[in-house]
Amino acid sequence: MRHRLETAAKKGMLADSAMIAHGRGEAYDYLLGERTIPSAHFATQVALHTLKNAQHPVLSVNGNVVALAGDEILLLADQIKCPIEVNIFYRTPERMDALLSDLNERKQRLGLDVDILGSHPDASIPGLKGPRAKCESRGILASDVLLVPLEDGDRCEALVAMGKTVIVIDLNPLSRSAQRGTITIVDELSRCLENMLSMETNGLPTASEYHHSETLQAALNEIVNGMKNKFSSE
Amino acid sequence: MRHRLETAAKKGMLADSAMIAHGRGEAYDYLLGERTIPSAHFATQVALHTLKNAQHPVLSVNGNVVALAGDEILLLADQIKCPIEVNIFYRTPERMDALLSDLNERKQRLGLDVDILGSHPDASIPGLKGPRAKCESRGILASDVLLVPLEDGDRCEALVAMGKTVIVIDLNPLSRSAQRGTITIVDELSRCLENMLSMETNGLPTASEYHHSETLQAALNEIVNGMKNKFSSE
Numbered sequence: 001m002r003h004r005l006e007t008a009a010k011k012g013m014l015a016d017s018a019m020i021a022h023g024r025g026e027a028y029d030y031l032l033g034e035r036t037i038p039s040a041h042f043a044t045q046v047a048l049h050t051l052k053n054a055q056h057p058v059l060s061v062n063g064n065v066v067a068l069a070g071d072e073i074l075l076l077a078d079q080i081k082c083p084i085e086v087n088i089f090y091r092t093p094e095r096m097d098a099l100l101s102d103l104n105e106r107k108q109r110l111g112l113d114v115d116i117l118g119s120h121p122d123a124s125i126p127g128l129k130g131p132r133a134k135c136e137s138r139g140i141l142a143s144d145v146l147l148v149p150l151e152d153g154d155r156c157e158a159l160v161a162m163g164k165t166v167i168v169i170d171l172n173p174l175s176r177s178a179q180r181g182t183i184t185i186v187d188e189l190s191r192c193l194e195n196m197l198s199m200e201t202n203g204l205p206t207a208s209e210y211h212h213s214e215t216l217q218a219a220l221n222e223i224v225n226g227m228k229n230k231f232s233s234e
Numbered sequence: 235m236r237h238r239l240e241t242a243a244k245k246g247m248l249a250d251s252a253m254i255a256h257g258r259g260e261a262y263d264y265l266l267g268e269r270t271i272p273s274a275h276f277a278t279q280v281a282l283h284t285l286k287n288a289q290h291p292v293l294s295v296n297g298n299v300v301a302l303a304g305d306e307i308l309l310l311a312d313q314i315k316c317p318i319e320v321n322i323f324y325r326t327p328e329r330m331d332a333l334l335s336d337l338n339e340r341k342q343r344l345g346l347d348v349d350i351l352g353s354h355p356d357a358s359i360p361g362l363k364g365p366r367a368k369c370e371s372r373g374i375l376a377s378d379v380l381l382v383p384l385e386d387g388d389r390c391e392a393l394v395a396m397g398k399t400v401i402v403i404d405l406n407p408l409s410r411s412a413q414r415g416t417i418t419i420v421d422e423l424s425r426c427l428e429n430m431l432s433m434e435t436n437g438l439p440t441a442s443e444y445h446h447s448e449t450l451q452a453a454l455n456e457i458v459n460g461m462k463n464k465f466s467s468e
Contacts, residue, residue, distance in 0.1 A: 006250060016240060023257020027406070172261070174464070213465035220461040227454040230408070231447040 001068055001190070008067030012098040015090040018064050021150070028171035029188050031223045036195060039218035040187040042205065047147070047167045047183050048196050049204035054145035054165070057082040058117075062089065065149050065189065066099050070106050072193035073149075077114045079197065085139040086118030089152045091131035127158040149189050151177045165207070173219035183210055186219035235302055235424070242301030246332040249324040252298050255384070262405035263422050265457045270429060273452035274421040276439065281381070281401045281417050282430050283438035288379035288399070291316040292351075296323065299383050299423065300333050304340050306427035307383075311348045313431065319373040320352030323386045325365035361392040383423050385411045399441070407453035417444055420453035 005022055008014050036044070051057045059077050061084055066073070077084045086099045096118065103116050121134035123141040132155065135141055146159060149169035153176030159166050160180055168181030169192050178184045185192050239256055242248050270278070285291045293311050295318055300307070311318050320333045330352065337350050355368035357375040366389065369375055380393055383403035387410030393400050394414055402415030403426050412418045419426050 002251070002254060005254075017236070019253030020236060020239075020257035020260065023254035023259075024261040025257075026254065027258040027261035030408075174264075174461075217463070217465040220464055224458045224461050227408075227458050229451070230454055231451040 004067050005064070008063065008102075011102065012094055013067055013102060014063040015088070015095070017090075018067075021064060022068075025150075025171040025188070028173075028223075031226060032171070032186070032219065033222070033226065034188070036187050036191055037219060037222045039215050039222075040185050040192070041195065043183055043185045043210065043215050044187065044192055044195050045199065045204045046207055046210040047185055048199055048201065050145055050165060050167065050183060050207050051080050051082070051147060052201065052204075054082075054143075056143050057145045057147070058139050058143040059084045059147045060087045060140060060151070061085070061099075061103075062087065062150060063095065063099060066102055069149075069190040069193050070103060071110060072190055072197065074103065074107055074110055074112055074114055075197055076147075076193055078112045083115035083117050083139055085136060086116070087135060087140060087155075089132050089155065091134060125155065125158045125162065127161060128155060133158075148177070148181075149192075153177050153180065156180050173216045173223075178216060182212075183207065184212065184215060186216070238301050239298070242297065242336075245336065246328055247301055247336060248297040249322070249329070251324075252301075256298060256302075259384075259405040259422070262407075262457075265460060266405070266420070266453065267456070267460065268422070270421050270425055271453060271456045273449050273456075274419050274426070275429065277417055277419045277444060277449050278421065278426055278429050279433065279438045280441055280444040281419055282433055282435065284379055284399060284401065284417065284441050285314050285316070285381060286435065286438075288316075288377075290377050291379045291381070292373050292377040293318045293381045294321045294374060294385070295319070295333075295337075296321065296384060297329065297333060300336055303383075303424040303427050304337060305344060306424055306431065308337065308341055308344055308346055308348055309431055310381075310427055312346045317349035317351050317373055319370060320350070321369060321374060321389075323366050323389065325368060359389065359392045359396065361395060362389060367392075382411070382415075383426075387411050387414065390414050407450045407457075412450060416446075417441065418446065418449060420450070 059073055061073055100119055117136045117139040121136055123135050123137040124133040125135055145165045147167045156177040157180045165182045168177045168184045169189055170178045173186045293307055295307055334353055351370045351373040355370055357369050357371040358367040359369055379399040381401045390411040391414045399416045402411045402418045403423055404412040407420045
């Protein structure tokens with residue numbers, strides 16, 4: 001994963017804060033045992049069901065998502081038959097170009113037919129200021145269900161305020177995104193997407209079976225249980 | 235702190251992994267409430283007493299230490315009357331030069347008389363391979379008490395195996411350095427050094443009053459207590 005980020009950084013795909021954000025994720029993943037915990041597996045099933053049954057699902061991606069799991073996000077979009085929209089917090093033309101090129105190269109290599117949006121923003125997310133508000137009217141603006149992995153808290157909140165079902169993938173169960181999302185999967189991004197791609201899609205649980213606070217508390221409890229009496233027997 | 239790291243990165247002072255390591259630290263600091271917890275304050279007092287009463291104390295610094303708290307480490311060396319040695323895991327001549335120049339500029343600006351070692355390694359830390367083993371015979375090799383903030387686990391172990399008293403500053407109570415160190419302070423580096431610099435130095439507790447496993451467990455317990463029933467009242 002670090003090598004993928006270093007490669008992406010050299011291509012100009014990442015913001016300065018990308019490596020620090022990844023380090024924070026590493027810390028939480030370590031505390032979770034670097035595995036998909038049961039509550040996250042259930043949330044992943046609910047998320048896949050919700051995406052598959054949406055009117056207009058969109059997968060929103062930023063620099064770290066493309067760097068860490070660009071192929072997997074394309075394969076998921078192909079499976080769900082929905083567009084991907086590049087939507088970054090520190091938006092510059094150079095970073096947008098680098099991300100769109102990288103995704104389009106991957107798409108060609110994988111031989112997929114997926115719409116990749118983001119290059120022609122013609123709409124705004126209400127409540128956000130400046131370039132970070134930009135989006136496409138046929139993408140994020142029109143969506144009813146959005147997958148936003150590794151999303152910034154402000155934008156997650158703004159999307160929820162638009163009435164959208166927002167599915168968050170975040171290793172920190174205490175982050176604002178994790179708390180504000182409609183459905184939150186506390187798991188490492190590429191592991192979560194691989195789970196979605198290999199999952200049996202019949203009989204998936206629905207959003208009515210998902211309990212948000214309990215899901216976040218279950219993740220905290222996994223961390224807590226690994227810390228209790230760790231050094232007591234020494 | 236992020237700005238300090240970005241400035242240092244531009245000067246060539248940091249390894250590629252520096253930002254990721256900082257992000258991991260940020261995650262643990264957040265979980266600890268971004269404050270000096272009581273057990274860390276006590277360990278800081280013990281560490282200062284131990285440094286002040288050493289025969290040949292040395293402060294070992296790497297890129298992140300110089301970037302995040304270069305001034306504070308110089309002021310501490312001045313107070314203890316001991317040398318600083320630049321000792322980095324990914325050792326290249328360019329990074330060594332950048333770090334030594336930065337420290338010498340700070341030293342001049344602060345008007346301090348502190349020996350800064352590392353430029354002429356003539357000894358090795360037994361048990362380590364390659365450039366990461368290099369050290370100075372009049373510095374780390376001769377030391378009886380070493381302060382190693384943000385140290386790599388392998389090197390921390392090798393220094394302990396040499397019979398030295400190794401004082402670790404690390405935000406992750408589960409890291410190998412934190413576990414292997416003789417005295418471990420679970421606190422953010424600049425906060426810890428500022429505490430040391432402003433601390434009353436009479437009547438400090440001694441190493442015999444320090445309990446290593448209990449100190450690490452106390453840090454884990456602080457994290458655990460912040461996570462219990464976090465979402466239960468929602």
